[in-house]
Amino acid sequence: MAAPSSSYSLLLYGSSLNLSPPPSPLARWLLPSTPAARRRPPSLPFKYLPRATARRFVAPSSPAPAAIEADSQPAVEAGGRTVKGNEGDLLEQRVVLPTNESSEKLLRIRHTCAHVMAMAVQRLFPGSKVTIGPWIDNGFYYDFDMEPLTDKDLKRIKKEMDRIISRNLPLIREEVSREEAQTRILALNEPYKLEILESIKEEPITIYHIGNDWWDLCAGPHVDSTGHIDKKAVELESVAGAYWRGDESKPMLQRIYGTAWETEEQLKAYLHFKEEAKRRDHRRLGQELDLFSIQEDAGGGLVFWHPKGAMVRHLIEDSWKKIHLQHGYDLLYTPHVAKADLWKISGHLDFYRENMYDQMNIEDELYQLRPMNCPYHILVYKRKLHSYRDLPMRVAELGTVYRYELSGSLHGLFRVRGFTQDDAHIFCLDDQIKHEIRGVLDLTEEILLQFGFQKYEVNLSTQPEKSVGSDAIWEKATTALRDALDDKGWDYQIDEGGGAFYGPKIDLKIEDALGRKWQCSTVQVDFNLPERFDISYVDSNAEKKRPIMIHRAVLGSLERFFGVLIEHYAGDFPLWLAPIQARVLPVTDTEVKYCTEVVSRLSSTGIRAELCHGERLPKLIRTAEKQKVPLMAVVGPKEVEMLTVTVRSRFGGELGIMTVDEFIRRIQFTVANRTFL
Ligand SMILES: [Zn+2]
Ligand SMILES: [Zn+2]
Numbered sequence: 001m002a003a004p005s006s007s008y009s010l011l012l013y014g015s016s017l018n019l020s021p022p023p024s025p026l027a028r029w030l031l032p033s034t035p036a037a038r039r040r041p042p043s044l045p046f047k048y049l050p051r052a053t054a055r056r057f058v059a060p061s062s063p064a065p066a067a068i069e070a071d072s073q074p075a076v077e078a079g080g081r082t083v084k085g086n087e088g089d090l091l092e093q094r095v096v097l098p099t100n101e102s103s104e105k106l107l108r109i110r111h112t113c114a115h116v117m118a119m120a121v122q123r124l125f126p127g128s129k130v131t132i133g134p135w136i137d138n139g140f141y142y143d144f145d146m147e148p149l150t151d152k153d154l155k156r157i158k159k160e161m162d163r164i165i166s167r168n169l170p171l172i173r174e175e176v177s178r179e180e181a182q183t184r185i186l187a188l189n190e191p192y193k194l195e196i197l198e199s200i201k202e203e204p205i206t207i208y209h210i211g212n213d214w215w216d217l218c219a220g221p222h223v224d225s226t227g228h229i230d231k232k233a234v235e236l237e238s239v240a241g242a243y244w245r246g247d248e249s250k251p252m253l254q255r256i257y258g259t260a261w262e263t264e265e266q267l268k269a270y271l272h273f274k275e276e277a278k279r280r281d282h283r284r285l286g287q288e289l290d291l292f293s294i295q296e297d298a299g300g301g302l303v304f305w306h307p308k309g310a311m312v313r314h315l316i317e318d319s320w321k322k323i324h325l326q327h328g329y330d331l332l333y334t335p336h337v338a339k340a341d342l343w344k345i346s347g348h349l350d351f352y353r354e355n356m357y358d359q360m361n362i363e364d365e366l367y368q369l370r371p372m373n374c375p376y377h378i379l380v381y382k383r384k385l386h387s388y389r390d391l392p393m394r395v396a397e398l399g400t401v402y403r404y405e406l407s408g409s410l411h412g413l414f415r416v417r418g419f420t421q422d423d424a425h426i427f428c429l430d431d432q433i434k435h436e437i438r439g440v441l442d443l444t445e446e447i448l449l450q451f452g453f454q455k456y457e458v459n460l461s462t463q464p465e466k467s468v469g470s471d472a473i474w475e476k477a478t479t480a481l482r483d484a485l486d487d488k489g490w491d492y493q494i495d496e497g498g499g500a501f502y503g504p505k506i507d508l509k510i511e512d513a514l515g516r517k518w519q520c521s522t523v524q525v526d527f528n529l530p531e532r533f534d535i536s537y538v539d540s541n542a543e544k545k546r547p548i549m550i551h552r553a554v555l556g557s558l559e560r561f562f563g564v565l566i567e568h569y570a571g572d573f574p575l576w577l578a579p580i581q582a583r584v585l586p587v588t589d590t591e592v593k594y595c596t597e598v599v600s601r602l603s604s605t606g607i608r609a610e611l612c613h614g615e616r617l618p619k620l621i622r623t624a625e626k627q628k629v630p631l632m633a634v635v636g637p638k639e640v641e642m643l644t645v646t647v648r649s650r651f652g653g654e655l656g657i658m659t660v661d662e663f664i665r666r667i668q669f670t671v672a673n674r675t676f677l
Contacts, residue, residue: 105262106261110139115216115222120163120550130193149254155236183216199375240254292304308438312579339366339368375525378529391428414666424553440523463478464499481506504524520554522552527548575630583631595613607664631648649677
């Protein structure tokens with residue numbers, strides 16, 4: 001029998017350890033999907049859709065969403081709602097995975113699994129020292145001081161865990177005094193455990209035994225016995241180095257990550273989700289489809305948009321601008337640098353400095369790359385005296401900003417150092433806030449529906465303890481935000497006191513094809529910057545008044561949004577966004593001349609088409625499939641004779657033979673309706 005041992009789990013005591021579990025994937029996905037199902041468009045045509053729906057925000061598990069200015073990071077969280085699958089659709093079955101918040105049983109299982117794993121490790125590796133082992137989203141981990149582990153070791157450890165589970169050992173709680181705990185730990189020679197004991201303030205100290213020969217310091221809760229764990233619902237995922245207490249000067253530990261669920265079906269669903277997320281990874285697809293790159297020669301976090309990615313961006317920007325002009329915005333272009341003094345006035349040098357790059361000296365004056373666009377838009381407002389009749393004034397800019405991010409935190413398109421915000425600022429009267437916010441909500445919906453995003457989670461954040469501006473204006477603005485949301489008919493959650501110090505805000509998360517949630521849109525009222533820049537308008541009594549400023553973004557950052565889109569569509573862009581919409585493929589070289597004519601006909605109507613030849617047709621088709629070109633127009637002798645093409649769609653399958661005019665008409669209709677052909 002292995003020597004008695006024990007370990008400390010800091011599940012309840014863990015808050016002081018600043019544990020940072022990996023970002024949580026989602027809790028729901030599609031099972032099992034065939035290649036055909038995978039290729040199905042993730043969304044319905046927007047013209048045929050009812051209005052978007054906003055759902056109540058369920059138990060926020062991530063840090064409060066950052067303001068428009070601060071967010072360039074993914075806000076992915078676990079969902080947990082039941083979404084009804086399409087009845088009669090056998091290809092796709094929704095599995096709803098429980099979360100630690102939604103299922104106490106699951107939490108107990110994960111908690112217990114961490115201990116079972118520690119027990120297994122200490123049996124297999126005598127001398128290994130235990131440290132902490134919390135549950136996390138999707139599972140658990142445990143850190144050990146021991147020799148580096150391999151994947152083969154993980155298999156052995158899992159086998160040993162299975163044995164422990166099969167023995168159905170009881171988990172027995174014992175209360176001991178601090179002295180007793182110390183004595184037992186010293187006897188086991190577990191230095192980390194001793195350190196943890198010192199950090200525990202609560203008494204009595206509780207110990208959980210697994211059977212008779214292993215125990216762990218822990219506050220619970222656990223399952224009653226190991227038999228409550230389904231060993232087929234547990235898997236060890238990976239091992240990684242992690243410093244004790246996250247401190248580089250401390251020993252490097254071995255952290256084993258595991259995933260645990262209530263049932264085998266749930267585990268399978270989770271693994272499929274993980275696989276699907278990997279398949280959709282925008283960094284891999286970005287390379288495979290030649291959309292963008294981040295180049296070592298230029299530096300981390302700086303994005304190069306290749307022709308195909310740039311085309312998608314151009315289409316997004318083009319549509320964005322059109323919609324903004326329709327909604328009464330004016331477009332702006334402003335510089336990427338400004339005198340450091342501007343950032344003193346705005347206050348950024350005081351509270352945002354760590355996100356800003358070093359200043360540069362230009363003819364003895366200090367300049368700075370911009371981390372935000374707001375002060376520039378204020379300067380545009382300030383260029384002349386405004387009457388109340390000029391308001392509201394809405395200005396929008398696809399404004400590129402630069403923010404300092406540590407190289408270790410950079411992540412594909414999701415966290416970068418230079419990015420373009422789809423920024424806008426509205427200057428208005430107090431009484432116009434509600435109308436303006438409502439307008440922003442309408443515009444946001446119009447833009448997001450184009451991409452098939454129709455489910456939102458909306459959050460309204462109100463006045464925090466420390467704030468600028470009178471209580472009266474806070475009340476007025478908050479009511480306006482609330483009224484606008486009610487008016488729109490969207491469900492929302494109120495984050496009481498969660499607003500920025502300078503004003504209340506609305507955040508909106510979109511849900512992607514995998515059920516992951518991404519915060520993109522923000523509307524933020526600001527009572528601060530108008531004050532700092534001393535901007536004003538002249539009211540009907542010829543008196544100078546302070547306008548209200550509203551910041552807002554719909555997509556957030558184009559880089560990050562593009563990353564979300566790539567993963568949402570798995571690289572299969574809908575026809576209106578596809579960089580190449582149609583490939584014309586000759587059966588033999590004899591048809592090349594006619595194909596060239598077809599391509600120029602298509603191109604002359606603005607359709608993005610290209611000719612591909614020089615290979616046998618099946619190869620040409622395979623290549624087009626691989627590059628996710630939505631439409632293929634195949635041309636053989638018959639098509640040349642009849643002046644037609646035979647069309648094949650990635651989504652719709654064989655569409656049959658049609659004239660070039662018919663082909664063009666159908667493409668144009670599909671593009672105009674933002675649908676899939
Ligand atoms: Zn425990
Ligand atoms: Zn702003």
